Amino acid sequence: MPRPALDPIDRQLIALLREDARAPTAVLARKLKLSRTTVQSRMERLQRQRVIAGYTISVPDELEASLVRAHVLITLVPKQSAAIEQALRKIPELRVLHSVSGPFDLIAIVAATSIGELDALIDRIGALDGVERTTSAIVLSTRIDR
Template sequence: MIDNTDRKLLSLLRVNARMSTSDLARKLDISRSTIQNRLKRLEDNNIIKGYTIEFNEEFEKRLLKAHVMMQVQQKLTGATYVALNKITQVSALYSISGEYDMIAVVRAESAEELSQVIDRIGDLDGIVRTNSSVILETKFVR
C-alpha cells in the first residue's frame, strides 16, 4: 500500500504539514509532480485524511485542559459521540474500559469557558455522570 518513499513523505509532513511540494521534492530527491501524485494517491486512499495545525507553544500553554470521564447509557453511545464531536473545545475522545466509558480532552481559553463546556457535556442525552480533572502541567507529549 505505501512504500518507503511514502513513509518518508509522511514523516516530513508530520513535522510540517505546510511544507511546499518543492521543498518535499528536494528533501526526497524526486520531482515535484511525483510528490503531487503521491500526495493525491495518499489522500484518495485515505492514508492522509486531512492537514492540521499545531499551536505555538506559548499559546498552547495558555489554554486550560481537562480530561472529562463519562459514563454513558449504552444505547445512546453513538448519539453521544456525535454530540461530543460537535463541541469544538473537545480535541480528542477515547473509548475506555472500566467504570467510565469515554474520556474527552477539553481545551478552553478560560476557566469560565472550561466550566461551561463541562456542564454542556454533562447535559448531553446519554451521559449518566462525569468526572473531570484539570491538567495542571504537561510534562511531555510524544
C-alpha cells in the first residue's frame, strides 16, 4: 500500500491525538480552527489509510513503575513465527513484540506484578509450541525514555 501523503493539518491532528486519543472531535476542531465535520472526516480518512490504526491508553507512571519488566529473547523452531505470534498476542502481560535479526527471532517486552509472576510468565512463553529457547533480562531501571 502506498504511503499516504499527510498535509500540515493531518500532522497537527495526529499530534493532538497523541496527547489525548480520547479528545472530543469538537475540542480538536477548535484547536485546529476547523469545523467538527471536517475533523471527523479527516480522522475517518486517516483510519481508512491506516495512518491511525487504533487508540490506546496511557497508564500512570506510578502504576507502571510498580511492575517488574523484562526483555525476553525468543528463538523459534523454523517456520513457527506466525503461530507463536498468535499465541503471544493472547498474553496480556506482553507489552511489545519485535521481530529481530541475529541469534534470536523475537524480543518480547513483558511486565508482571512480581518476580514470581514474571518467572511463571517466562516459563509460559518458553512452553509455547514452537519456542526453542528463551533468554531473559530483567529491567533494573530506565535511564533514558524518549
